[in-house]
Every structure is written in structure tokens, then in C-alpha cells.
Amino acid sequence: xxxxxxxxxxxxxxxxxxxxxxxxxxxxxxxxxxxxxxxxxxxxxxxxxxxxxxxxxxxxxxxxxxxxxxxxxxxxxxxxxxxxxxxxxxxxxxxxxxxxxxxxxxxxxxxxxxxxxxxxxxxxxxxxxxxxxxxxxxxxxxxxxxxxxxxxxxxxxxxxxxxxxxxxxxxxxxxxxxxxxxxxxxxxxxxxxxxxxxxxxxxxxxxxxxxxxxxxxxxxxxxxxxxxxxxxxxxxxxxxxxxxxxxxxxxxxxxxxxxxxxxxxxxxxxxxxxxxxxxxxxxxxxxxxxxxxxxxxxxxxxxxxxxxxxxxxxxxxxxxxxxxxxxxxxxxxxxxxxxxxxxxxxxxxxxxxxxxxxxxxxxxxxxxxxxxxxxxxxxxxxxxxxxxxxxxxxxxxxxxxxxxxxxxxxxxxxxxxxxxxxxxxxxxxxxxxxxxxxxxxxxxxxxxxxxxxxxxxxxxxxxxx
Amino acid sequence: xxxxxxxxxxxxxxxxxxxxxxxxxxxxxxxxxxxxxxxxxxxxxxxxxxxxxxxxxxxxxxxxxxxxxxxxxxxxxxxxxxxxxxxxxxxxxxxxxxxxxxxxxxxxxxxxxxxxxxxxxxxxxxxxxxxxxxxxxxxxxxxxxxxxxxxxxxxxxxxxxxxxxxxxxxxxxxxxxxxxxxxxxxxxxxxxxxxxxxxxxxxxxxxxxxxxxxxxxxxxxxxxxxxxxxxxxxxxxxxxxxxxxxxxxxxxxxxxxxxxxxxxxxxxxxxxxxxxxxxxxxxxxxxxxxxxxxxxxxxxxxxxxxxxxxxxxxxxxxxxxxxxxxxxxxxxxxxxxxxxxxxxxxxxxxxxxxxxxxxxxxxxxxxxxxxxxxxxxxxxxxxxxxxxxxxxxxxxxxxxxxxxxxxxxxxxxxxxxxxxxxxxxxxxxxxxxxxxxxxxxxxxxxxxxxxxxxxxxxxxxxxxx
Numbered sequence: 018x019x020x021x022x023x024x025x026x027x028x029x030x031x032x033x034x035x036x037x038x039x040x041x042x043x044x045x046x047x048x049x050x051x052x053x054x055x056x057x058x059x060x061x062x063x064x065x066x067x068x069x070x071x072x073x074x075x076x077x078x079x080x081x082x083x084x085x086x087x088x089x090x091x092x093x094x095x096x097x098x099x100x101x102x103x104x105x106x107x108x109x110x111x112x113x114x115x116x117x118x119x120x121x122x123x124x125x126x127x128x129x130x131x132x133x134x135x136x137x138x139x140x141x142x143x144x145x146x147x148x149x150x151x152x153x154x155x156x157x158x159x160x161x162x163x164x165x166x167x168x169x170x171x172x173x174x175x176x177x178x179x180x181x182x183x184x185x186x187x188x189x190x191x192x193x194x195x196x197x198x199x200x201x202x203x204x205x206x207x208x209x210x211x212x213x214x215x216x217x218x219x220x221x222x223x224x225x226x227x228x229x230x231x232x233x234x235x236x237x238x239x240x241x242x243x244x245x246x247x248x249x250x251x252x253x254x255x256x257x258x259x260x261x262x263x264x265x266x267x268x269x270x271x272x273x274x275x276x277x278x279x280x281x282x283x284x285x286x287x288x289x290x291x292x293x294x295x296x297x298x299x300x301x302x303x304x305x306x307x308x309x310x311x312x313x314x315x316x317x318x319x320x321x322x323x324x325x326x327x328x329x330x331x332x333x334x335x336x337x338x339x340x341x342x343x344x345x346x347x348x349x350x351x352x353x354x355x356x357x358x359x360x361x362x363x364x365x366x367x368x369x370x371x372x373x374x375x376x377x378x379x380x381x382x383x384x385x386x387x388x389x390x391x392x393x394x395x396x397x398x399x400x401x402x403x404x405x406x407x408x409x410x411x412x413x414x415x416x417x418x419x420x421x422x423x424x425x426x427x428x429x430x431x432x433x434x435x436x437x438x439x440x441x442x443x444x445x446x447x448x449x450x451x452x453x454x455x456x457x458x459x460x461x462x463x464x465x466x467x468x469x470x471x472x473x474x475x476x477x478x479x480x481x482x
Numbered sequence: 483x484x485x486x487x488x489x490x491x492x493x494x495x496x497x498x499x500x501x502x503x504x505x506x507x508x509x510x511x512x513x514x515x516x517x518x519x520x521x522x523x524x525x526x527x528x529x530x531x532x533x534x535x536x537x538x539x540x541x542x543x544x545x546x547x548x549x550x551x552x553x554x555x556x557x558x559x560x561x562x563x564x565x566x567x568x569x570x571x572x573x574x575x576x577x578x579x580x581x582x583x584x585x586x587x588x589x590x591x592x593x594x595x596x597x598x599x600x601x602x603x604x605x606x607x608x609x610x611x612x613x614x615x616x617x618x619x620x621x622x623x624x625x626x627x628x629x630x631x632x633x634x635x636x637x638x639x640x641x642x643x644x645x646x647x648x649x650x651x652x653x654x655x656x657x658x659x660x661x662x663x664x665x666x667x668x669x670x671x672x673x674x675x676x677x678x679x680x681x682x683x684x685x686x687x688x689x690x691x692x693x694x695x696x697x698x699x700x701x702x703x704x705x706x707x708x709x710x711x712x713x714x715x716x717x718x719x720x721x722x723x724x725x726x727x728x729x730x731x732x733x734x735x736x737x738x739x740x741x742x743x744x745x746x747x748x749x750x751x752x753x754x755x756x757x758x759x760x761x762x763x764x765x766x767x768x769x770x771x772x773x774x775x776x777x778x779x780x781x782x783x784x785x786x787x788x789x790x791x792x793x794x795x796x797x798x799x800x801x802x803x804x805x806x807x808x809x810x811x812x813x814x815x816x817x818x819x820x821x822x823x824x825x826x827x828x829x830x831x832x833x834x835x836x837x838x839x840x841x842x843x844x845x846x847x848x849x850x851x852x853x854x855x856x857x858x859x860x861x862x863x864x865x866x867x868x869x870x871x872x873x874x875x876x877x878x879x880x881x882x883x884x885x886x887x888x889x890x891x892x893x894x895x896x897x898x899x900x901x902x903x904x905x906x907x908x909x910x911x912x913x914x915x916x917x918x919x920x921x922x923x924x925x926x927x928x929x930x931x932x933x934x935x936x937x938x939x940x941x942x943x944x945x946x947x
Contacts, residue, residue: 120716120833121864165669176667179644194920199831201863202641202901204630204680205913206943207925211676215669232724251585259697262768303727307772366664368585398666399586436667448670455659459932460672466931467924478671 021060021104024081028063031073035110038062047091047107050099052352054443057099059086066110068185068193068224075222075472076191078104084475087218089160090131092152094362095441097217097477098160108159111224114138122230123182123199128159128223135228144230147174151345159223165215167437169344172397173265173301174231176437177214183227184210189220189468199227212463217439218474220467234301236263236308239337240316243292243326244269247371250296250396252324254367257298258397260315263308266299267397268344274391275343278350284343287329296396297344299337344393347402351391356407358391359416363427364436367399373430374401380422381405385414400436424451440478449480486525486569489546493528496538500575503527512553512572515564517817519908522564524551531575533650533658533689540687540937541656543569549940552683554625555596557617559827560906562682562942563625573624576689579603587695588647588664593624593688600693609695612639616810624688630680632902634809637862638730638766639696641902642679648692649675654685654933664692677928682904683939685932699766701728701773704802705781708757708792709734712836715761715861717789719832722763723862725780728773731764732862733809739856740808743815749808752794761861762809809858812867816856821872823856824881828892829901832864838895839866845887846870850879865901889916905943914945 018026028037038044039061048057065071078085086100088107112129119142126135132146132153139146148161150168160166162184166177174180183198196210213223244250250269257264270278275291278284288295302308312330319325331337351358365373374392381388387408394402403423407414424434428451440448449457461479464471483491493502503509504526513522530536543550551565553572577594584607591600597611597618604611613626615633625631627649631642639645648663661675678688709715715734722729735743740756743749753760767773777795784790796802816823830838839857846853852873859867868888872879889899893916905913914922926944929936 118831118833120720121831123831165673167667167669171667175644178673179640188920188924192920192923194924195918196921198898199896200829200898200901201832202632202636202829202860202865203898204632204900204902204904205898205909205917206680206905206921207685207928208630208643208676208680209921209924209928211673212928215671215673220672232727235727255585259768262697262700303724304772304776306776307769311769311771364665364667366583366586366588367666368583395667400667431664433663433665433668433670435669436665437669439669440671444670452670453660455653455657456661456671456674458657459653459659459674462931463672463674463677463928466927 020081021083024077024083025061027077028074032065032070036063036065036070038064044105047088047105048099050096051091055096055099058102059100059105062105062107064107064110068187071187071222071224072191072193074106075187075189079190079470079472082470084472086474087222089128089157090152090155092156093160093164093441094438095443097439097441097474101476106222108157108224115225117142118199119144119230121199123227124230125197125225125227126158127225128157130158132156132158132161139230143233145233146228147231148177148180151348158226162214162223162226163216163218164439167395167400169266169268169395171395172267178211180229181210181214181226182229184213184223185225186213187222187224189470189473194221197225197227215439217441217477219464219477221473232303234303236300236302236305238300238309238312239331239340240298240312240328241287241340242296242298242316242328243288244294244296245292245326247294247374249324250294251368251371253296253319254397256315256319261300261311263300263302264298265301266297268297268394269396270295270344270347270393271390273389274347274350274393277354277391278343278346281346281350284346285339286343288327292326297340347393351404351406354406356410357414357416358404358406359419360402360404361420361423362402362436362438363423363432363434364398364400365427365430365432367397369430369432370396370399370401373426373432376429377403377423377426380426381419384419384422385412387412442476445478445480485546486548489542489548490526492542493539497530497535501528501530501535503529509570512556512570513564515561516556520561520564523567524565524570527570527572529572529575533652536652536687536689537656537658539571540652540654544655544935544937547935549937551939552628552687554593554622555617555620557621558625558629558906559903560908562904562906562939566941571687573622573689580690582607583664584609584695586664588692589695590662590690590692591623592690593622595623597621597623597626604695608698610698611693612696613642613645616813623691627679627688627691628681628683629904632860632865634731634733634860636860637732643676645694646675646679646691647694649678649688650690651678652687652689654935654938659686662690662692680904682906682942684929684942686938697768699768701765701767701770703765703774703777704796704805705763705777706752706794706805707761707763707781707790708753709759709761709790710757712759712839714789715759716833716836718761718784719862721780721784721789726765726776728765728767729763730766731762733762733859734861735760735809735812735858736855738854739812739815739858742819742856743808743811746811746815749811750804751808753792757791762805812858816869816871819871821875822879822881823869823871824884825867825869826885826888827867827901827903828888828897828899829863829865830892830895830897832862834895834897835861835864835866838891838897841894842868842888842891845891846884849884849887850877852877907941910943910945
């Protein structure tokens with residue numbers, strides 16, 4: 018009997034039937050990378066319903082020396098959720114809201130809870146969980162924690178890391194780490210939850226978390242602004258932030274990205290023709306009085322100072338949703354292009370975004386003359402989603418060299434090769450080129466200390482030694 | 483020759499004379515716990531001026547097997563900065579502001595920079611570093627990071643952890659970890675800086691950090707509110723937060739704490755007689771228009787709803803400073819009392835503060851009948867500074883039992899025995915009673931992985947094995 022067959026027998030003794038899936042047809046959707054970038058393989062799928070079941074699974078796997086790949090909503094962008102021979106551990110059945118305390122502004126949810134459901138649960142008690150991103154209808158809290166997800170409201174609320182007060186996790190030996198706290202302040206030793214956030218499942222299995230809630234905004238306003246240059250976007254960002262104090266999102270989109278997305282059905286662009294750069298600004302406030310005035314004054318000042326070419330405010334929530342829809346469909350917009358393309362998720366200091374766009378653009382042009390650049394994203398955080406697209410199917414398009422050059426351009430400005438998507442499997446080779454060697458050594462030391470058998474998602478983050 | 487004498491000889495070869503202090507008179511101030519709770523001992527004091535000098539020191543100490551206690555402004559409250567035989571490493575000479583970028587809203591400073599100087603440096607470029615606490619004239623950035631300092635603006639800006647974008651540190655083997663980044667988003671592996679924040683010097687020496695800056699507020703207003711109960715404080719907190727969106731600090735003080743502090747020269751209390759509870763509310767906003775109106779409306783509504791008994795707004799910056807001065811002098815107020823006392827720094831979920839005060843008060847009364855309670859602090863964060871004071875010098879006052887009971891009361895409500903002061907040496911025995919055993923085991927595993935020789939501040943956090 019193989020090690021995995023023996024393991025499966027032991028698992029059957031301790032788990033309810035619903036927790037074990039061996040039917041290939043039922044497993045298949047969990048193995049497909051959702052953009053078609055590869056298919057995984059696993060001996061079987063486990064779907065525990067409780068933290069004790071997760072603990073049993075991890076302990077038995079550790080004893081058997083069989084590795085585990087945890088999976089949430091299977092919406093990851095760097096291949097970290099796809100097993101290649103590991104046991105697949107889906108947290109989807111652990112999806113309860115365990116508790117909500119609107120007075121303390123906290124909610125405790127299980128790892129498999131879907132983000133949109135968490136939004137709804139907060140809303141039912143008059144509060145709000147502010148993390149929002151395109152995949153919120155599928156992405157789970159456990160996955161969002163394990164990848165330290167970002168999204169469009171990082172500018173105001175921070176990434177997932179800033180929104181988590183406590184974590185329950187199963188350690189690589191099967192012990193349960195009970196770190197579910199609802200505390201704003203707790204200086205009692207190393208803040209271990211920080212290790213699990215962004216660890217991509219490599220240090221244990223996150224099974225539940227206590228999340229911060231916030232008041233629901235009273236004032237809400239979305240504007241689109243036409244801009245000539247990224248430098249102008251930076252100036253607008255500063256004014257919008259400093260003069261209104263209510264900026265919740267600041268996204269930019271270049272003309273190529275807007276044109277490609279505008280070709281999708283139902284998408285509208287408020288300026289015709291589209292300007293070189295379009296900025297989407299979202300404002301929120303607890304007080305309605307004076308809210309719109311301060312934004313209109315700021316926008317008028319930006320036009321007066323020749324920072325902005327034009328600006329338009331969404332006059333209804335429907336119009337605001339239309340503005341957001343242009344932004345949300347950006348990825349779909351350029352995925353339809355048939356010529357080769359390669360995408361990146363870089364960040365730089367906010368002040369270096371214009372230099373990054375200039376330098377990366379020049380590097381791409383050298384390697385693939387005439388290539389189109391799709392650049393959009395969270396300019397308020399210095400995070401640009403940057404895709405190079407070959408001019409024609411015959412154009413030279415050395416994808417690896419292009420990626421290396423884009424990453425070099427970010428790094429030279431103090432930037433990062435992964436702002437919010439993570440490293441996973443797809444970026445682990447590139448990581449070695451850029452990460453501080455002492456940091457890499459220390460990461461390996463932490464991994465070895467917590468997971469000496471290398472059981473937990475062993476293919477992410479680290480190049481095989 | 484002893485190990486430390488041999489080490490000193492090697493250090494003299496590599497360090498400039500100014501970096502080595504052996505004169506007992508010059509060392510003495512570094513060894514005194516500032517509230518008189520013990521005196522330390524050290525073979526010599528090292529005062530490096532550069533990160534390379536720190537790296538040399540740590541490497542030579544590690545090779546010699548001699549332990550190190552790092553020290554910042556010597557303002558710690560849990561004994562973590564006081565050596566007992568370890569080499570004392572003061573970061574005070576590393577106090578440069580290395581860079582400020584007001585566009586990216588970041589500043590890179592060395593560990594020895596004093597918080598008040600960091601405030602001033604931010605102000606010179608029109609920005610603001612929001613962490614503020616009583617010891618800001620002495621406390622250093624390195625110490626504030628190593629203890630994950632809190633203070634009065636946590637409610638709006640978070641603790642030190644939320645304000646640090648990057649860290650440079652010397653690892654326990656003398657290697658330099660170069661994690662100085664100015665990025666809002668960087669998902670490239672474990673966020674190692676989180677380990678150094680709050681590690682109390684036990685995982686390495688923080689030598690520099692990149693800090694987040696913020697816009698300076700346009701609207702600023704401080705109010706004092708008279709309250710009957712902690713429950714009313716909680717209701718006021720919710721209204722102030724939700725209805726103004728501008729709440730930056732929410733502090734409460736009980737009548738005993740106010741009366742003791744009012745006895746200090748120059749301190750004034752806006753209500754006579756002092757109410758059972760006094761709340762200090764600070765509001766900040768980027769927009770002046772409508773700012774004061776929204777606060778006055780909120781306060782009037784709280785009085786109308788019988789939540790608040792009375793309220794007064796500081797009508798000048800001088801008056802606002804007077805309000806803050808009552809709060810800032812709270813510790814000095816009860817330190818003058820001559821009967822025995824014992825202090826705590828507990829937190830609970832914000833919604834549990836009233837229950838904590840009730841339960842802790844009952845426990846203290848059982849153990850020391852007639853004892854006075856000084857309770858004040860960051861109610862908006864659930865963090866109460868809680869001191870029990872014996873009624874007379876003859877009263878029974880079992881200090882250890884009282885502390886245990888206060889800690890039990892916090893823990894029973896999901897709370898913490900150290901909200902912002904840390905564990906250090908003074909609280910490490912208590913920690914074992916409350917910390918999740920898996921968390922403690924994991925903390926030890928991390929400590930051993932990064933500092934296998936147990937060189938770095940070996941007496942903090944962990945009970946000797």
C-alpha cells in the first residue's frame with residue numbers, strides 16, 4: 018500500500034464521509050487554475066467542517082510525511098492554490114460566521130467564508146468590512162489572509178494584514194494555535210498571526226479569523242478625472258487626500274487599458290475620446306454636510322491649476338457603479354487580445370510611479386518594438402498592474418526578458434515584484450533575484466522552525482534546494 | 483582574561499573610542515529603571531554610530547557567547563531595557579533622519595531618533611507622524627518599534643506596527659537585514675519586519691525604520707465630557723466615532739484619578755465637582771467646514787439622550803493643551819500616594835470595558851477592602867491603565883494576588899495582561915498563565931531559529947527554562 022493509500026485509510030477512521038472526496042469529477046474544478054494556466058494533481062480532496070477535523074488531517078499527514086496544499090476560493094493569481102501531488106485541503110465547508118460584535122467592531126469568521134458574505138453579514142448589523150476586490154464573490158477569508166490581499170480600499174483601510182485582529186490556525190504538526198482575539202492592543206510576545214498572514218499556506222492552515230469592522234459611510238461619491246500624465250495623477254492624489262480627508266480609493270487607467278475595456282459590452286467611458294490617463298476617485302465620509310462641496314472645490318482647483326483636464330462626478334449610485342465597472346473589468350478587457358502578453362503586479366513608492374511607468378515602458382519598447390502597454394491600478398498605493406502586449410503575433414516578444422526588465426524597473430526605484438498577488442509558484446524564481454539574502458535566509462529559518470518536515474504547501478515561496 | 487575582557491579588546495580594535503564607555507559614572511544613568519524599580523549591571527556600554535558598527539558588535543558578542551541588551555530612551559515600563567550582566571547597547575548615537583519624502587509620505591530614521599524630533603522633522607515638510615505618548619521627549623524610534631508602542635492616537639492611526647513600512651536590523655549573528663522599504667504593498671514572502679516589532683530586542687537590533695507620514699489636520703478640536711458610568715462612555719464612543727468620522731482620541735478617567743491629578747500644581751478640571759467619569763475626546767479633520775458643527779450636534783445629542791451629563795469644548799489650543807495635560811499627568815498624579823499600589827495595563831474588547839471595571843473592582847475590594855482604584859486610559863482601544871491603591875498603610879494589600887485577580891478579570895473577557903507596555907522581565911511569569919501554550923511553543927521555536935545562542939536580550943518575554 019502506498020503512503021497516501023495508508024493515509025487515506027487512517028483519515029476515513031477519523032473523518033465523516035463528507036470530508037473526503039475521491040471522485041475525480043468532483044475534484045477537477047479544484048485543480049484548474051482559473052485563467053487556464055495549468056492543471057494540478059492530487060491523490061484526494063479533503064473538506065473538513067471543523068478545526069478539529071483540520072487538526073486531525075494535518076497531524077495524520079505530518080505523521081505520514083505527506084504534504085498538503087490548502088485552498089480557499091481558488092482565485093489566486095500565482096499558482097499557490099494548485100497541488101502538484103499534495104493532498105488538497107479545501108476550507109470551503111468551514112464557512113460560518115461565528116460571532117459579530119458591532120459595539121467592539123469585530124466579527125469572527127471561518128476561513129471558508131466568502132468575502133461577499135462577510136460584507137453582507139457586516140451590513141446586517143450596520144457595520145462594514147472594507148476589503149473589496151474583483152473576486153469577492155468567490156475569494157474566501159482564509160485565502161485572503163494567506164495572500165494578504167489588497168484591493169481597491171487599501172489606501173484608506175490597509176491590506177488584509179491591517180484588518181485582522183486574531184487568527185486560529187492549525188500548525189504543521191497538527192496542534193491548534195488559538196489566537197482568536199478581539200483586541201485592538203495586545204503586546205504579549207511575538208505577534209504570531211503576522212506570520213500566517215501572507216504565508217501562502219506554508220506555515221500552517223488558517224481556520225478562522227477575527228476581523229475589524231468599520232462604520233458605514235454616510236457621504237459617498239465617485240468621480241472620474243481626465244489627466245495628461247502620471248505626474249498629474251500624483252499631484253491630483255495629493256490634493257484629493259490632503260484637501261478632502263475623505264479619499265477612499267484612487268485608481269488610474271491608461272488610454273490603452275480604457276480602450277480595450279470599453280470594447281466589452283455595456284462598458285461606458287465618461288470622456289470621449291479617452292484621455293491619456295483616467296483617474297477614478299472614491300470619497301467617503303461620516304458626515305454629509307460639506308462633503309460634496311469639499312470635493313468639488315478640490316476638483317475645480319485641480320482643473321484651475323491645469324493638473325486635471327476634466328472631471329465628472331457620478332450623480333447616482335448607478336452611475337458610481339458604472340464608473341467602477343470600467344475599472345473592475347480592466348483585466349477582462351485585455352485578456353481578450355490574441356497577441357502574446359505578460360502581466361505584472363509591481364509596486365514602488367507612490368512618488369516613483371511616473372518614473373516606473375517611463376522606465377518600464379522604455380525597456381519593453383526595446384525588447385518588443387511597438388508593444389502595447391496596459392497599465393492600471395492602485396496608484397494611491399504605488400501598485401500598478403502592468404501588462405505588455407505584443408504588437409502583432411509576429412512581433413518579437415521575449416516574455417521572460419520583458420518580465421525581468423519590468424521587475425528591474427520597479428526594483429531600481431525601491432519597488433517590489435509582487436505588490437498584492439504574492440509569490441506562489443509562478444514568482445519564486447524571480448524572488449531570489451530581488452529579495453534581501455538575509456531576509457531569504459531568515460524566511461527559510463522560520464519555515465524550518467515551524468514546519469521541519471516541509472509538509473505545508475511546500476512548493477510556494479521557496480525555490481527547491 | 484574573562485570572556486568579556488577579551489571581547490572588549492576585540493571591540494576596541496574595530497570601534498571608534500566614542501563607541502565604548504567603561505566609566506561607571508557615565509554608564510549609571512543607563513542602568514537605572516526610571517521609576518526606581520531596580521538597578522541594572524553591565525560590563526560596559528557600547529554606543530555605535532552606524533549600522534556597520536552594530537553589526538560588528540553583535541557578531542563579536544555572538545562569537546564570544548556574550549549576551550546583549552539593546553536600549554533606546556530607557557523609558558520602558560517592564561524592565562526590558564535594563565541589563566543584568568549583559569553588554570548594554572545604546573542606539574542613542576544613531577539618531578539621524580536619513581530621508582524624508584513628503585510626496586510618498588515616508589520618512590527613514592535611525593533607531594536612536596527621539597520621537598519628538600521625528601514629529602518636528604515631519605512638521606518641517608508639512609506632514610505629520612501621529613504616534614504620541616507621554617515620554618515622547620525621550621523615547622526613541624527603536625524602542626517604540628521594539629515595544630510596539632501605543633499612545634493616545636491608536637484609535638485613528640494604529641500602534642507602531644501600523645506605522646512602520648520597513649526595518650533595518652542586525653540579526654543575532656551580526657548579519658544586516660535590509661528591510662528598509664517605502665512600499666505600501668509588498669507581498670514577497672513572510673513580512674519579517676513584523677517579527678522585530680514588539681520583540682523587545684530578543685530577535686535582533688533594530689537600527690533604522692521607514693515610517694508612514696500623514697497630512698496635518700486642518701480642523702482640530704478637544705472636548706471634555708462628564709459621564710456617570712463606563713457604559714455611558716461606551717455609548718459616547720460609538721456616537722463620536724460614527725457621527726463625526728473625525729474621532730482621533732477617546733480617553734477616560736475615573737473620579738479618583740482626576741482628583742489625585744488635580745492636586746498637582748497647575749492642573750485644572752473643567753467640571754466641579756469632578757463627575758464619576760471624565761472623557762477626553764479629540765477630533766481631527768482635513769476640512770474645516772462643518773467640522774465643529776458635527777461635533778456640537780453629536781455632543782448635544784449625547785446630552786439629550788442622557789448619555790453625557792455635561793460637555794465642554796476647548797476654545798483655544800491653550801485650552802486644548804490644558805485638557806490634555808490633565809490626562810498626561812495621570813501617572814504622576816497617583817505616584818505621589820504613599821500607601822502601597824500596584825499598576826496594570828490591561829485590554830479587553832472595547833465592548834467589555836464596563837464589565838472589566840466592575841469585575842476587577844470587585845476582586846480588588848475582596849482582597850484589599852477599601853482600596854482606591856485609579857482607572858484611566860485608552861477606552862477607545864479597550865486599554866485601561868488600572869492601579870489599585872491600599873486604603874491605608876495598614877490595610878491588607880497582597881499585591882501579587884491583586885495583580886493576578888486584575889489579570890484574571892481581563893482574561894475572562896477575552897482580554898490581555900499587556901495592552902501596550904509589553905512583557906519584558908516584569909510580566910514574563912504572568913504571561914505563562916495566560917498565553918496559548920501553542921503560541922508560547924511557537925514563540926520559543928522562532929526565538930531559537932533566529933537566535934540559537936540566546937544572545938539577544940535573553941531575559942525578556944521567556945521564563946528561564
